[in-house]
Amino acid sequence: MSPLIVLVDENEASAVFVRPLEQAGYQVVHVRNTSDVRSYIAQHPVSLLLLNIKDEQAGTQGLIRILQQNHPHVPILAMISSDEEAHMVSCFEQGAHDVMVVPFYPRVLQARVANLLRIFGVERDAKRAIEAGDIHIDTASRMVSRGERKLELTPKEFDLLLHLAMHLNQVCSRQQILKDVWKHDYIADTNVVDVYIRHLRVKVDRGQKFKMIRTERGIGYSLRTPTEAK
Known part of the structure; x- marks a missing residue:
């Protein structure tokens, strides 16, 4: 971690x-x-x-x-x-x-x-792996898996999932996602975040009993673990 x-x-x-x-x-x-x-x-x-x-x-x-x-x-x-x-x-x-x-x-x-x-003696993880529930993200190789299943993500889908994982169990607004993932300020008419979230849901949550990608109505999205899900 x-x-x-x-x-x-x-x-x-x-x-x-x-x-x-x-x-x-x-x-x-x-x-x-x-x-x-x-x-x-x-x-x-x-x-x-x-x-x-x-x-x-x-x-x-x-x-x-x-x-x-x-x-x-x-x-x-x-x-x-x-x-x-x-x-x-x-x-x-x-x-x-x-x-x-x-x-x-x-x-x-x-x-x-x-x-x-x-x-202070804090060691860096050479693989820079992030665990979010049963999702494993290796930021060095950009490989992602959920449980035993490997997820084939596009570069931007990977960046979006990584952003959500780094803010695990927190609400991420569309504006902040645009700034941090797409590297530009909020554009009122764009729905690019919503489109990529839909793509990501298919790959991350399809066939899973617990759905990790959540819509926070009127705000944005979050990646939730079972213990933190509402």
């Missing part, structure tokens, strides 16, 4: 952070507040915390201290909007293990995340 990174941001998860990390083979989950992130860490093997701290005056830096005290084994990378000396020093003093200023180079973010994981 690829390292799991939790992006802590009270606003909508930004592709600026998520895309380079997913491209590097990490799983990225977005949470919005202190209680959510602490609950998530208690239930999942989190490898790294990525904190998007926009405003020092908003009191968000206190989150660094709370997380560092309660989860000292998890590295913290703080993303800040100001390169002022006092702001950066404050993040380190409260427990951040590294600090980056936004905007940034995607490859630098990938390198610094990899460095923190190496320092």
Whole structure:
């Protein structure tokens, strides 16, 4: 299983952070507040915390201290909007293990995340395999299977399934899927996501008692495991 990174941001998860990390083979989950992130860490093997701290005056830096005290084994990378000396020093003093200023180079973010994981002894899975229920996705070879059955997916179907698997049991909006899978912003008149979801359903869920690809009415889609299905 690829390292799991939790992006802590009270606003909508930004592709600026998520895309380079997913491209590097990490799983990225977005949470919005202190209680959510602490609950998530208690239930999942989190490898790294990525904190998007926009405003020092908003009191968000206190989150660094709370997380560092309660989860000292998890590295913290703080993303800040100001390169002022006092702001950066404050993040380190409260427990951040590294600090980056936004905007940034995607490859630098990938390198610094990899460095923190190496320092904390988190091993990368060379095969970069992802397990989602009984679906196995090998991101290196781009091979997919469900149970004992190999799934023959087109490149874009693979990318779409991988996106859903990286956000397992979470709702993915059509807009976000378009941004992350098709690499462009939302276009009101396109139904390309719906078309590819239909194709994917045929290949993933056909003949299966449990249907993993779910429509979240009025929002988008999700990939669900039996324990999380409604």
